[in-house]
Amino acid sequence: MKLCLIGDSHAAMLIAAHRQDPADEGLTVFAKPGLSDEDIRLEGPLLHAASNDMRDRAARMGTPDTLNLAEFDAVVVAGLAPSAFAAVRLQQGHSVSGWPSGAKAVAQALSDAPPARARPLMTRAAYLAALTSLCETSLSARIARAAPGPVAVIPQPFPSDALQDQDGTYPIIRRLLRQRDGAALAADLIAAHRAGFAPLPRTTYLPQPADTLSHGCLTLAAFMRGGPRLSGGSGQDGDDVLHGNAALGARLLTDLRTTLRRPAQTASNP
Template sequence: MKLCLIGDSHAAMLIAAHRQDPANEVLTVFAKPGLSDKDILLEGSLLHAASKDMRERTARMGTPDTLDLAKFDAVVVAGLAPSAFAAVRLQQTHSVSGWPSGAKAIAQALTDAPPKKARPLMTRAAYLAALTSLSETSLSARVAQAAPGPVAVVAQPFPSDALLDQDGTYPIIRRVLRQRDGAALAADLIAAHRAGFDPLPRTTYLPQPADTLSHGCLTQAAFMRGGPRLSGGSGQDLDDVLHGNAALGARLLAALRVTFRRLAQTASNP
């Protein structure tokens, strides 16, 4: 099977997992840290390296500057979707009505107590609509629409729960946890990803396995510690909490293989 992996630095966990268990697949990688619109050009099913940095990356990886996505059996898009940080930033100045913090804000507003300074309220429907729009207009969606064959979208992992051992870091995530909104945040982000990607032709969204999560919207440190880099060599810094490791990559790769086998069986037995 010929697979094309397109993504940012979060593609590294899948590459590491594939190296450990390549199965019967040929993997072509088109990825760079911080991959953005300026790095690629899509013309029909053709994917071009548009920036100097992207062309240098493809040269180091031995990948051509131009790939025809029609020549692959399947395409995997990794890390180019709205992340947990995007989801938190979208609501950080508001309370969301269906979340625990939103319910508390509503309850306080309905009492006779003197009003407290509170963040404006946003309905959960409005929040989901905004997150879904971010997914629909993401680079993941653009690439998925260009590929004529099966596509699987894998989002950036939720940050590691090791961040809780780092005093003062990631305050917006800590606020979500303190207000007991973690599970609601993760549920809404996954729902928005599904709403944004699953309706696209031949596209499947693969959420992070639920049993790798902790605190609702964090990843267990065992699946993040020692995450690889796209450039190879030494892994991420010891205090990195953003990148999945080969163990998480293996879980996602197994799910990808199940998905592509199912799609192949469906195509052969319409």
């Protein structure tokens, strides 16, 4: 089976897992840290490296500047969908009704107590609609629309729960945890991913395995510690909490292979 892996730095965990267990697959990698719209050009099924940085990265990986996505049995898109950080930023100026913090804000507004200074309320439906729109316009969706064959979308993993030991870092995630909103945010992000990618033909969304999660919206450190780099060599810095390691990559690779083995008529959006 010929697979094309397109993504940003989060593709590295899948590459590392594939090296440990290549099965019968050939893997062509088209990836760079921070891959963005400016790095690629799509003409039908043809994927071109559009920036000097992307062309240089492709050359180092032994990947041609242009790939015909029709020549692959499947395309895997890694890390190019809205992340937990994007989801938090989208609501950080508001309280979301239906979340624990939003329910508290509604109760305070309906009480006889003196009005407290509070963030504006956003309905959960409005929040989910906005988050879904981000998915529909993401680079993942753009690539999925261009690919003529099966596509699997694998989002960036939730950050490591090791961030709780790093004082002063990632304050928006810390606020989310204090307010006990983590599980609600994760549920809405996964729902938005499904809603954004489900209508795309031949496209499957592969969520992070539930048993790798911690505190609702974090990843168990065992699946993040020692994450690899796209460039190979030494792994991510010791305090990195953003990149999955080969163990998480292996779990996702197993899910991917299961999906690709399904009959074509049932291989979309579990």
